[in-house]
Amino acid sequence: VTSGWDSPSQTRFASGQYVYLTGSGFQEGQQYAIIRKLKDPNRWEGFTGQRSAVAQAGQPYGEIAHATIVQGGVRGNTAIALVTFTCDGIVPHDLAIPFVERPTPRYKDPGPFDPYALPNGKTTGRIILAKDWDQLVGKGRIVYLNIGADKGVKPGDYFHVTRFYKDLMKDPGDSLSFKASTLEETQALPNIPSSKIDELPRRALGNLMVMNVSPKSSTGILTFTMEDTKVGDGVEMFEPPPPPPPPPAVSTMPSINCVPNPATVKRGESSTVTCDATSPDNHPLTFSYSTSAGRITPRDNNALLDTSDVAPGPVAVTGTVTDDRNQTASSTANVNVEPPPAAPTPTSQTINFKRNSAYVDNKAKAILDGVALQLQQQADATAVVIGHSDTGERKSLATLRANNVKNYLVGKGIDPKRIETRTSVTPSGTAEVWIVPAGTSIPAEAAPAEAPPAATTPPAPTRKRSSRKKSAPAATSPH
Incomplete structure (x- = not known):
């Protein structure tokens, strides 16, 4: 240049x-x-x-x-x-x-670091130089070794940086510390003799990886250091542990999971099967469905199962997802179909009256309170009240008893249009209260009944003609 x-x-x-x-x-x-x-x-x-x-x-x-x-x-x-x-x-x-392109060695995980790693008998050498002629270097810095291709060193080899305590004795600065006293003023024992320094363990201070090799030297980069590395520190080759096996190949197959809601239905009810599907590499997906019984109505990732014509038992609904590479995955959701609920039947309560009385007493009121609660809970049910009169009682008591029961229920908030009253020819001092669910009627074996007679209007009273004779007009006096 x-x-x-x-x-x-x-x-x-x-x-x-x-x-x-x-x-x-x-x-x-x-x-x-x-x-x-x-x-x-x-x-x-x-x-x-x-x-x-x-x-x-x-x-x-x-x-x-x-x-x-x-x-x-x-x-x-x-x-x-x-x-x-x-x-x-x-x-x-x-x-x-x-310019000649040099291959870049691949970094290897050197494994756990042992600061007191024992000598392993492999190739050893020394750091003789650092970039820019530095004397102290750390992680990421370039150093040069006095061993190269002639010693079998090649790019990608790993070395421990090592140091013996005896080497510190040769350093002009570090050796001064060995000459200083380490004793307390009250301590009688002498300093540790220099001959004992050789018995101290060798330390490992870091790792380096060889980047380039020449016949008699090599260039390395410090990949880990516990403290500053010195020019003059030793190196010893070591073999990093084998790398872990590569992770398993990532599957590109789609996945799907189908869940029914609800999982149990009565025959004739419906269940919605929802399928969640994913593609690992975000390819478009399409859904299809099949069922072992019933009818399926698909919509995107949902399918509606109609069990109207299904016999009680499990029904398997299978959802299948397909990507644009024709890779598929399936998931099955099981819906349990139970028999339909039994048809509701009318129920009855008996209200007892005292002889020759239509009064609704406290015992009767307690029963009728329960009847009113049932009618409130079953908004589509109606009530039929059948009044009776016993032998020796006047027949009109049957109507009065039925009406009094109805009036009590109306007082409890029941719509009078939901209550029908009848009278029965069967002798009894009671009134029957039937709760009739929608679509049903009181059983045929119930006591024969007749509608209460229509109310009649009493005849208007007739006026009697007076038997007194009309009196003659009084005479007038003349003017």
């Missing part, structure tokens, strides 16, 4: 800007990786022997951008390139090499 669009005023170039490349073999549309030859400006070692370890691994380079030669951009040994991606600004003297 020699310069760019706004050189010499601009010295750093970002995505969407033009840079000029000097070299050979350029082709229009060719993509280049922009890399930078790196050096440590501090010349300070994060661990003893770091410079030597980096030199043995090779010259470090950083890939910082991608650029593509534009149409008509090849001008001899110079090419015009459009920057398409950057993770750092491009500067003059950065290098351009043909």
